Amino acid sequence: METTATKDKKSKPKYSKDLYLQWYEQMQMMRRFEERAGQLYGMQKIKGFCHLYNGQEAVVAGAISVMTKQDAMITAYRDHAHAIGKGVTAREVMAELYGKITGCSKGKGGSMHMFSKEHRFFGGHGIVGGQIPLGAGIAFAEQYNGTKNICVCYMGDGAVRQGALHEAYNMAMLWKLPVVFVVENNSYAMGTSVERTSNVTELYKLGSAYDMPSYQVDGMNVEAVHEAMQSACDHARSGKGPVFLEMKTYRYKGHSMSDPAKYRSKDEVEEYKSKDPIEVTKQILLDNKFATEADIEAIDNRIAEIVEDSVKFAEDSPYPDASELYKDVYDQADYPYIIE
DSSP states (O other): SSSSOOOOOOOOOOOHHHHHHHHHHHHHHHHHHHHHHHHHHHTTTOOOOOOOTTTTTHHHHHHHHTTTTTTTOOSSOOOHHHHTTTTTTHHHHHHHHHHHHHHHHHTTSGGGGBBTTTTTBBBOOTTTHHHHHHHHHHHHHHHTTTOOOEEEEEEEGGGGSSSHHHHHHHHHHHHOOOEEEEEOOOOOTTEEEEHHHOOOOGGGGGGGGOOEEEEEEEOOOOHHHHHHHHHHHHHHHSSOOOEEEEEOOOOOOOTTOOOOOSSSSSSHHHHHTTHHHHHHHHHHHHHHTSSHHHHHHHOOOOOOHHHHHHHHHHHOOOOOOGTTTTTSSSOTTTTTTTTO
């Protein structure tokens, strides 16, 4: 497995036209959706916490092109793009941001807690690192049931400081669970740099304590993500146990909408934007005549229409009725005394 990838905008394509088009469309959808969500938050249409994914799109798009529909995915609270990548519609995600009953979590989860049983997307978790043992547990269920499905468990760089990670890694390796752990290392846990919070700054090395195959990947390069995920998923699916991937990526926005991100220099942000995964993929499409400028414009326009349609859908959808308060919280068979 390659640990990093060097990006060359003029290099010959490594994959098919269809795959590059898929990557471009998926990443552009995530980007435009997040930009619109940011605008709506500023208009107070979306309330509560809101963590945008701008800049990190290749980490999801490169994984989705490897995963099957039956593979599970779980992540933390920066989860809108993961849900969309896994197949949840823009309408359902936007309605959830609005707190409407038509949202993927029936308006009860909001930005940080999105779920879809249909699409095998298990959150969306607000507790830092809380999803890591859950990801191992989902993988255990797949192993126990004798499927060939895997679980891809995402986390932020701040989450690797949680004790739950080490407990989960130990058990995952002991039982050879079919899970791929992915840390999206965007260099900052909220506003604190990795260098200020950990003696180990190359986070993939943490897996070595458990003899877990661990690699560092250029998370700004969708090709590199695809290749690393292909190898990792094959390894986990074949019964050899977990893999830990450190995706070196970058978020263009602050930690959340309330974060002005003054702890970063403009030069640092611009340096990462110069290798934006969407623009790089677009250039590959154009350079190799996989698409024309008109084709790209048509894709962009179609995405813009989908995003605006999701906003209208969310605006027109009703809020949950008061009778929904206790639904989907407790199992009625176990708690019959709960009165609706």
